[in-house]
Structure formats: C-alpha cells, structure tokens
Amino acid sequence: MNLAFKRLIALILVTFTATALAAKDPADLEETEEHPEITRFPGFYIDNSKRNDFNEFQFASKANPDDGETKEGKYWFIDYILKEGVRQPSTVELIRNYENAFKKAGGSLVRRHGEVAVFRVPRPDGERWVQISVDNGGYRYQLHIVDVAAMAQKVEFSAGEMAAAIKATGFVALNGIVFDTGKATIKPESEALLAEVVSLLKNDRQLKLSVEGHTDNVGDKKSNAELSLKRAESVVKYLEGKGIDARRLKSAGKGDAAPVADNRTDAGRARNRRVELVKF
Template sequence: MTHLARTARAALAFCLTLSFAAAALAAAPKADVSGGADHPVLKRFTGSVLAGYAQQDWDQRSFPDASGVSKSESKFASPVQLEGKVTRLFYVSPVGKSPLEVFRNYQQALNGAGFKTTWQCESEAQGCTKAYFALNGYERAKGMAWAAGDLPSAEPGSRSAWPLAMSISHDQARMLVGTLQNAGRSLHLLLFTSVASVAETQRAVTYIEIVEPKAMTTGQVTVDAKAMASGLLAEGHIALTGLYFDTGKTELKPESQAQLDAMLALLKTQPALKAYIVGHTDNVGSFDANEKLSQGRAQAVVAALVKAGVDAKRLQAKGVASLVPVAANADDAGRARNRRVELVAQ
C-alpha cells in the first residue's frame, strides 16, 4: 500500500470515528451561512446551500500553475502566489446530486463566460487525490464562517453524521483552476468538487476560491523620523513607503503628507544632513520613459520639502528608472516593491 493510500485510508477512518461519535440525529444546513452570498461572477449550483463563507479585502492565496500537482508528493508542483480581494465559498448540494453533475454544470457555465483553464483534473490518475491533499482543508478553512448543521447519512435508519466544515474528500474529486475576465479585470478562480466526507451522505460539496487583483489600500504605513534615522545610520538609505503617486504620474497624492511630515522632522532634527531623493520604477515600458518618470517623482518630493521650509541646497533629486531593483520584475508583487522613492544620505 502506498503512502498516499495509507494517508487517505487514515483520513477516512478518522471521519468514520467522528460519524459514530455523533449519536444524536443531525440535520444538514437548511439556510446559507450568515453574511454569506454568491460571488457576482458565479452563481451556485441549483438547490445548493452556501454553508461556508469568508472574504478578505486583501490577502494572498496559493494556486497551482499549469504543471498542476507534483509527481512525487501531494502538493502543487509550482504554486503561484496571488494577492488581492479573496472570496472563499463552500457549497453543499442537494441529496442525490453527483459531484460529476455539479462539476459539469460549473464547468459549462464558466466556459460559456470565457473561462481560461490553467489546470484541471478529473481522476486520481490526473492528480485529483494529490490535489485534495495539496488544498490542505484545515488551512483553507481558517477564518471561514459556517452555517448551522452537519452532514448526516442519507441511508434509511442511519444515525451517523459528519462535521460540515471543509468536508471535501478525494472521493470523485475534480478540480478546475484558471482565469475569468470581468469588467476589464482578470479574476483567478479555483474550484474543487467531491463527495461530501463519505458516500453515505449522498451529497456533493464544492469549494471555490476567487482572487480579484486590486490596488491595496495605501496610506496605512509610513516610515517615521526615528526609523529613517536608524535606516540611514545602518544602511545609508531608506525606502519611503508612505509616498504615493498615480500610475504614470509625478504629482504626489494627498495621502503622502504623513510621510512628508516625518521627513521634515528628520531633516529638522539633523540640520547637517544632506540627502539624495531617489526615484525608482519597475521595468514596464521604455527605459527613457521610466527614467523621466522616476526623476519627476524625485523632484516632486524635493519640491514639497523645500516648500515646507527645507533649504534646497540640502536635497538633490535623482531618477534611476529600473536600474536598482530590490525584487524581480517577473510579477506584480516584485514590480510593486521596485516602484519606490528612497532617501539616501549624501
């Protein structure tokens, strides 16, 4: 018996133990979890109950890429880290509806809306059992709210029941991962359908994650004067995380004021300090355009400080475009880190 098979058998035995522990008659959830709602781009399978729900305005999720699952381990081969608004949904289908019927209906609806599949599986041979373990139901269920109810046996006379929370299984498991265009944005979607806990429930369950790339709320963190002084002493430069510009623009946004005030405090407490204000960009677009943009942003910061009373002779603006990255420009997260303004001691 393989390690994977032993793990699956142990998981099933654990579920069976829980079922016999639930001696009292249990009822399946009859109403949606409080506060939960279908995602606007994808409605539920007819008759299903939204039993689990969570939504974070900004979070990170791990999806498989086109290589799917590892050939040797029960994990995603090359997981992709996605950031943005995250919606997690867990549906319980009506008794008698097979996971295949549920999966095919979702698949048909998504394909009709222009869904682009990154990876999918429909059998153990294609990696669905490994995908089940790679999902890590315990981690995925963190922070989710759940409806009242359990998953009772649908067999006549049976008093067995299984816990509702994240009750996916590797039995008849199918997974679909890809992207969907909506209102000019590319949404990332992961869908997993299987038997609910064990076949005796005669139900299918579906777990869905949708990640919507969006701009993170800014203006929440600034580097204060004390931290800037420490950074200059230790490294000779410091990134100013509280300076904000619209894409392709050089005008400082109003929410930059807190960071400017901290810079003014530093320059006031260290009257001998002379500094370069250095603008950086990612590598998107031409180098000449990025050099001009980075120089313009650096000059905007200098102008704001001089207007507030700093001697212009203490400051010099420099734009270096994408020449000094702090991360790879291969993804949005890396490019966001590279778009910055730094204060460098002369």
C-alpha cells in the first residue's frame, strides 16, 4: 500500500459526503447522535450532543472572541471523548484531519488560534460553518456546526397576535391548521399553531370561541359544508383535550360559502381553506 493511498484512507475517515450516514457507536451515550455528514476522528465516543432545527452560534472567527461572527441555521453540537486504551491524537492532528477533509469539499480555514479552529464549507444551498475546540491536548474535542439558513416560520400567529386580532375585528383566520386531504384528521404540523390557540384561551378565561371551518370550492357544496363542520369539530375536540372547557367552544361549518381569495388559483384556494376563530 503506497503512501498516497494510506493518506487517502486516513482522510476518508473524517471526510463527509451528502449521502453518508454516521454510524452509531455502541460506546456513545444514550440519546446522543452524530452529524449525518461529518464523522468523528477514530477512537472517540460521543459524551453529549444537541441538534436544533434553528439556533445561533458565535464562532471564534476574530482575534477578539466578542467580535466573532454569529451564524444562524440548523445547529449541531457534538462532544467527543477518547475511548479508554486508545492512542491520544495531538491537537494538531485532530484539527489538521478536519481541515484536510473540509478543503477537499471546497471549504477553507477561517481562523485558527491554539486549540480552536473555524472552517467555512460550501453547500448546494448555502454554506456550513464548523468550529472544532480541542481540550486536554486531544483527549476531548467538540464540534459546533451551523448550516446557515433563514428560520422556517412554523407558527402563523402567536397567542398574543391572535388576541389582538380578535379584539380588533372579533375573529382571526388561520391557514396553519391543516388536515389530511378530504378528511377531518388534523396533521401533525398544526401542533405549534394549535398550542398557541390553547394559550390564547388559557390567557383569557372569559374568551369564548366559535371554531368555523372553511373550504375551497373543489367538490360539491354539500360535501364541502359537511367536511368543514367535521374539521371544526376536530379542532374543538383537540382544544377540549388540552383542558379547555367545552362551554367556551362551539363549532360551525361554512363550506365554500365565504371565500376570501380567488378559487381559480392554487394560492387562492389555499387561502380559502382555513379555520376561523370567532368570538361569541
């Protein structure tokens, strides 16, 4: 085996690709996970990890840490500790391996100071920032990773915003409570907005709401009216299951009788498929 091939094998151990999936090591602590595209240096186990769909991290990219660049996006933190009996790598060896891997992926070293190094790596839809921090001369190291991206808004209205709308107009229209096609089954992605509706009702114990379902004009009017009522009833049942007194709620189905947008377009039909909370 020639030297070039040996170096390639060593590099593959820490390089990442868009399709690679990180293997779970039996030594890793429970409920920890590795980044799906950035593998560990051989001989380490995961002591702690965290993953957020959206977070921010200030990278040590400047001489003054307080001036470091803060990046936002999908965030990972992984804390690695050397396994017992395994040869301890040096700080330089750890950082250089990651640096070589990132450079092969088109990335670059932003800054290195002692045991901390920051890298920027291009991605198809943006860029990835990585910080490696080595402790105890290579016995332990940590990765902070941010895939830079804007936050995906998951809550259409907060409880406070809904309260303000109801106070001003007597109702609020919600498009974020969604259902299976042609059914009254609430989809899981509605949970965040429904939680805000629960907060709205718990914050104002005197508030009573009529939950009114609306559809687009696809299908016949009778079916749409029936479907909109069943969907409204599903929302009421959900709220009751979260501790809201049934006497504060009622349901109604408006079908396609009250459009707020043009049913001839996809965007218009999407706006017409809504749940309105009406004060009574």
